[in-house]
Amino acid sequence: MSSDPWGRVDETGTVYVRTADGEKVVGSWQAGTPEEALAYFERKYEGLVVEIGLLERRVKTTDLSAKDAQAAIDHLRQQVDEHHAVGDLEALAKRLSALVESVDKRREERKVQRAKQHDEARTAKETLVTEAEELAQSEQWRSAGERLRALVDTWKGLPRLDRKSDDELWHRFSHARSAFSKRRKAHFASLDAQREDARKIKERLVAEAESLSGSTDWGVTAARYRDLMAEWKAAGRAQRDAEDDLWNRFRGAQDVFFAARSGVFAERDAEQAENLTLKEELATEAEKLVPVTDLKAARAAFRSLNERWEAVGHVPRDARPKVEGRMHAVERAIQESEENEWRRTNPEARARAAxxxxxxxxxxxxxxxxxxxxxxxxxxxxADKLAKELEGRQALLDQALKGLEEFGG
Incomplete structure (x- = not known):
């Protein structure tokens, strides 16, 4: 018979292992010596030690799932419980029990972590849904559309919730996106209709602008072009390609008309500048008649100058007030001389004055x-009161005497 601290082999070749509950049969060995039998079952024990050590490291250092860890523990516990090895099986059982506690602790930690991740994911998705529902009412079509697409990418990167919660939130999220898409589609459909209406209006405006381009009725036509431009702006924009083409035609028609008008006006301006020079010379000649010393000669000279003035023609609008004002000043001086002469020679006026x-x-x-x-x-x-009244009457008398002198005595 052979033995060691944890097992023995009896004379029949039966191998035993010592446990706290007494000896347990490990197996039967008939192929060699008792020492070889013990060595064989001791190696099986060492194998269990190695396997348990590896499992302990995996539980501690890897993300081995609790389910897989528990299955491995159960498998090793079964081998320990079947007593097919010689060694301190109780120590192995304790290590396995400690592993169970570690796995249970990790399971709870992961449960808490999953709950936290679930809450965070729910909050994140609720935030995405709220923003999507706000964006659904936006009219910033480009930026809101880009933001909704970004929200979809963010949603895809978040963990799934329980099926009911996930489906409910996704339904709201999807509904918000659909509502925005529907509103955007309706907006651009309306915009297309408006642009088509604008195109028709602008085609009419272009046709009229082109028909007016050869007009020589400068004032009326220029005013009509201003009205056409106001109508153009009020019509809104047509489709991009049509807008550019119509605008080029509209502007081209205006350019033809205004270029022709500018040519005519340039000739007119040159003529009016020459007229201004002539009228300034006439005004200078007229101003030499003032002060009037010979009323009859001044009147005749001014009449001749005025006839020449009327024959000259138009001058530039901005210069007209000044040059005409000079002639009017001479005319007023002659008129005042005539009025003075009339008063001086009028017998009725003299009698009234006398x-x-x-x-x-x-x-x-x-x-x-x-x-x-x-x-x-x-x-x-x-006496003082009468003296004041006398003073006033004397002043009136002095003025009347002065007027009477103008009539020659």
Whole structure:
């Protein structure tokens, strides 16, 4: 019989292992010596030690799932429990029990982690849904559309939730995207219709603009082109290709008309500049008539100058007030001389002036007598009052006498 601290072989070749519950049969060995039998079953024990050690490292250092770890533990525990090895099987059983605790702890940790990831994923998806529903009402078609596509990519990168929650949130998310797409499609369909209407309006405007391009009715046609431009702007934009083509035609028609008008106006401006020079010379000649010394000669000279003035023609609009003002000033000076001459030679006016002067002279003489009488009577207050009235009548008399002098005495 052969034995060691953890097992023995009896005379029949039966191999035993010692446990806390007593000896357990390991197996039967008939092929060699008892020492060889013990060595064989001891090697099986060492194999279990190695396998348990490897499993411990895998549980500690890898992401081995709890399910796979538990299956490996159960497999090794079965071998330990069947006592097919010689060694400290109780120590192996304790190591396996400790592994179970580690696996259970990891399972709980992963459960907590999964719950946390689930909550984070739910919050993230709810945030995406809320933003998508807000974007569904946007009219920033390009930026909102790009943002919704980015949200889809973000959604795909998030973990799945439980099926019910995931489906509900995806339904809201998808509905928001569909609502936005539907609104955008309706908007651009409406825009296309508006652009088609704009194209028809602008084709009509182009046709009229082209028909006016040869007109020589400069003022009326230029005004009509301004109206056409206002209508063009109010019509809105047509489709890009049509807009560019129609605009080129519209602008080209205007350019033909305004180029022709500019040519005519350039000739007219040159003629009017020459007219201005002539009228400035006439105005200078007219200004030599002032001050008027010989009314009859001045009147005749101005009439001749004015006839030549009327024959000259138009001058530039901005220069007209100044040069015409110079002639009008000479004309007013001659008119004032005529009025003065009329007043001087008018017998009725002279008689009226003489009568007025006589009346004022009589009033002044009367007041002077009243002042003298009041002072002689010692009534100075009345005398002062009458003196003030006398002063006013005297001023009127002086003015009337001056006017009478203008009539020659």
């Amino acid at each position: 009568g007025l002067t006589g009346q004022l002279q009589a009033a002044v003489d009367k007041l002077r007598g009243q002042v003298d009488a009041a002072r002689a009577a010692g009534n100075n207050a009345k």
